[in-house]
Amino acid sequence: MFRRRKSEATSLASWNNTETTRAIKAFVEATTTEGSADFLQVKDRIAVFDQDGCLWVEQPAYSQAVFSIAHIRRLAPQHPDWASHELIRKVLADDAVGQATLDELSEADWAEILFVAYAGITQDEFADAARDWLETAKHPKWDRLYTDLVYEPMGELLDFLREKQFKTFICSGGGQDFIRVYAEDVYGFAPHEIIGTSIATYYATGASAPEVVRLPKLGFYNDKEGKPLGIDRFIGQRPAIAIGNSNSDRQMIEWTASGGGPSLVAIVYHDDAEREFGYGPAGGLREPGHGAFDQDFHDWLTENGHPVISMKNDWKRLFAFE
Amino acid sequence: MFRRRKSEATSLASWNNTETTRAIKAFVEATTTEGSADFLQVKDRIAVFDQDGCLWVEQPAYSQAVFSIAHIRRLAPQHPDWASHELIRKVLADDAVGQATLDELSEADWAEILFVAYAGITQDEFADAARDWLETAKHPKWDRLYTDLVYEPMGELLDFLREKQFKTFICSGGGQDFIRVYAEDVYGFAPHEIIGTSIATYYATGASAPEVVRLPKLGFYNDKEGKPLGIDRFIGQRPAIAIGNSNSDRQMIEWTASGGGPSLVAIVYHDDAEREFGYGPAGGLREPGHGAFDQDFHDWLTENGHPVISMKNDWKRLFAFE
Numbered sequence: 001m002f003r004r005r006k007s008e009a010t011s012l013a014s015w016n017n018t019e020t021t022r023a024i025k026a027f028v029e030a031t032t033t034e035g036s037a038d039f040l041q042v043k044d045r046i047a048v049f050d051q052d053g054c055l056w057v058e059q060p061a062y063s064q065a066v067f068s069i070a071h072i073r074r075l076a077p078q079h080p081d082w083a084s085h086e087l088i089r090k091v092l093a094d095d096a097v098g099q100a101t102l103d104e105l106s107e108a109d110w111a112e113i114l115f116v117a118y119a120g121i122t123q124d125e126f127a128d129a130a131r132d133w134l135e136t137a138k139h140p141k142w143d144r145l146y147t148d149l150v151y152e153p154m155g156e157l158l159d160f161l162r163e164k165q166f167k168t169f170i171c172s173g174g175g176q177d178f179i180r181v182y183a184e185d186v187y188g189f190a191p192h193e194i195i196g197t198s199i200a201t202y203y204a205t206g207a208s209a210p211e212v213v214r215l216p217k218l219g220f221y222n223d224k225e226g227k228p229l230g231i232d233r234f235i236g237q238r239p240a241i242a243i244g245n246s247n248s249d250r251q252m253i254e255w256t257a258s259g260g261g262p263s264l265v266a267i268v269y270h271d272d273a274e275r276e277f278g279y280g281p282a283g284g285l286r287e288p289g290h291g292a293f294d295q296d297f298h299d300w301l302t303e304n305g306h307p308v309i310s311m312k313n314d315w316k317r318l319f320a321f322e
Numbered sequence: 323m324f325r326r327r328k329s330e331a332t333s334l335a336s337w338n339n340t341e342t343t344r345a346i347k348a349f350v351e352a353t354t355t356e357g358s359a360d361f362l363q364v365k366d367r368i369a370v371f372d373q374d375g376c377l378w379v380e381q382p383a384y385s386q387a388v389f390s391i392a393h394i395r396r397l398a399p400q401h402p403d404w405a406s407h408e409l410i411r412k413v414l415a416d417d418a419v420g421q422a423t424l425d426e427l428s429e430a431d432w433a434e435i436l437f438v439a440y441a442g443i444t445q446d447e448f449a450d451a452a453r454d455w456l457e458t459a460k461h462p463k464w465d466r467l468y469t470d471l472v473y474e475p476m477g478e479l480l481d482f483l484r485e486k487q488f489k490t491f492i493c494s495g496g497g498q499d500f501i502r503v504y505a506e507d508v509y510g511f512a513p514h515e516i517i518g519t520s521i522a523t524y525y526a527t528g529a530s531a532p533e534v535v536r537l538p539k540l541g542f543y544n545d546k547e548g549k550p551l552g553i554d555r556f557i558g559q560r561p562a563i564a565i566g567n568s569n570s571d572r573q574m575i576e577w578t579a580s581g582g583g584p585s586l587v588a589i590v591y592h593d594d595a596e597r598e599f600g601y602g603p604a605g606g607l608r609e610p611g612h613g614a615f616d617q618d619f620h621d622w623l624t625e626n627g628h629p630v631i632s633m634k635n636d637w638k639r640l641f642a643f644e
Contacts, residue, residue: 043506176555190365201551201554225525228534229523232523232534233541236498260531
């Protein structure tokens, strides 16, 4: 699997010298310099990041959705019963697996598809299937592995924060177990540093060694209101830094900003249709509120002095391969 | 709050030079020496510990149970409705809050009591209440704060493992939020290193700043089968080391021992009625299976060559104040 080369941490080399970049550096400086009014003890240096669209590309379709459909397609010959499952049939009919098809599916539809596809297998079997896909599947725009499509500026920011003894976590609406398969290799997050939506599991014993097995049932929904709840449950403290890119991150960001201590919250704005995809208040690829953020959230951020990270203006390059 | 003084990590000074102690040292040596057949990468050095009865005293009653009853007693005057609540009345009637009363209560009873006592308050308010209690309540046997009653040999083992780059976690059937209040000060576990039973929460916004608020509803039951499930969910990988002291730890221990890689699993055996409390297969204070472990589990451990840590024989002293 692609492994990001660690950057010269303090350099933030792929960031332009803009107001946003300076604000981020100033916050880290203020919270990690002893004697500063905003100094944070090491134990309080907690930073959380959304994953899809914040640390790597999420367009034209979430990688996990693409993986799930590929997985169903691969297993379909062994599951003749799926032919009579309307939702599964619908997904398999769309060769391109585009966002249009995905957008037609409700969250309940998606849950059902994932439950059908992954129930009854062990956590290790799930990880193997995800790893197989990640090692071969190519993104349609760049014809590269999904794991190549990490935003290099965000990778540099992670390195910078870790050098300054921030503990970094992913807090994603996507599947916790899927992200865990690649996040260590790709950006150095240990499995326990991944918070995400999870399915319920059970402990299976019997003829073979005991295993944790997946159930066709939601465990925890880590999106929107679920993000602060997931952070409280997994990390157990309010972060000092929260960065996302969509309306789904709003609660996590508002909660982080209102903790009373020094905080930095920000949004990655996909305003670079040329180098990547354009979406959000000024974009047009997708409806606001679906993978993007809307004008109201944008205004709240700017009125409160929180950085909106412009991919177009703040980032010299998007990817390490550029 | 009491803060354990970090030990000379490699010394395990409070451990006698016994077969058990040597087995623990040999495992750590084998898994952390490069070139050894059992060498573990740093990322795979995961160690989990039960809390009550493993890292500190759990007799004659779990500290959290004692805290909860004290909390209810303190709040009762503001809750005249509780007078008609049969369970709450029963708990308040027992001044000594002994194990006898606690044993009469079923798990469902306990859940109801805790839901009544702690629902509708924020996570911060809960932590404040727990901290107030921990800073004043004394254990009946030693007349000391509960936070003094950490087993010094286990504290030394934590220090030793951390020095050898093991990442340590608590995995308790007790309340995750309660343990988080003291575990950082008392033994250096960050809040995210605590896995335990949790209640459901919701994200409250409104007139004041957004808060995470407790609901009268179980979130996750982290005991017995729940322990491997909790570890899988929170840590995301099978540990190399698991240490407990009761039947509630059996699944976590069996799962750890059957991971295929090098592993060390062990049980703390409360066979020292003189210096502490005697319970377990050869004890008699409580029924086997309730806070202790039974003969069948004991036999499984010894037949498979897993250490049974004898408080009487393996530990020079139990507490730092001795």
